[in-house]
Amino acid sequence: MSKDKTRKIYGLASVLGIDRGDELHSLVLGLTGEEHISNLDESQYHTVLNELYTRLKLSGIEPPPSHISSPKKGSRGMSKDQQCMVWYLMYQLKALDQHPRSASLGERLRGIIKRELHVDVTSEQPFLWLDYQQGSLLIERLKKYVSSAARKRRGDVDGYAGHA
Structure with a gap:
């Protein structure tokens, strides 16, 4: 199986919160009888993919775009x-x-790219007009957004949870 297909399975699993270790491999083994994701044939790959998309739908999670342009x-x-x-x-x-x-x-x-990079993009192809350096900057800014959201969720708004 190609590396892209393997990455797709790992990516969907990570969106669902399924770790790359035993949990994912147990799912694959249960669905296909195959122990290693890299050994899946085309039919087994689609079986695993369909299961992951079904779980995304049941969880109310929007799946990632099916085509990532390179x-x-x-x-x-x-x-x-x-x-x-x-x-x-x-x-x-x-x-x-x-x-x-x-x-x-x-x-x-699209809004984050507009706010952080001052580039107007479409939500369907948000990366079309971004170069490698802008991509690196976007990733760093998104890490800060995630870190901030995690602190807010813990109640650690000012960086000092529990210290009043």
């Missing part, structure tokens, strides 16, 4: 790894939300 050879766009990291951080941010948001993750990402 920059053409020689272009200066964001790398596939950067794009995956941005979506991972966006899902972490969503998981930390204290109140449900009406905006989709794509719309939220």
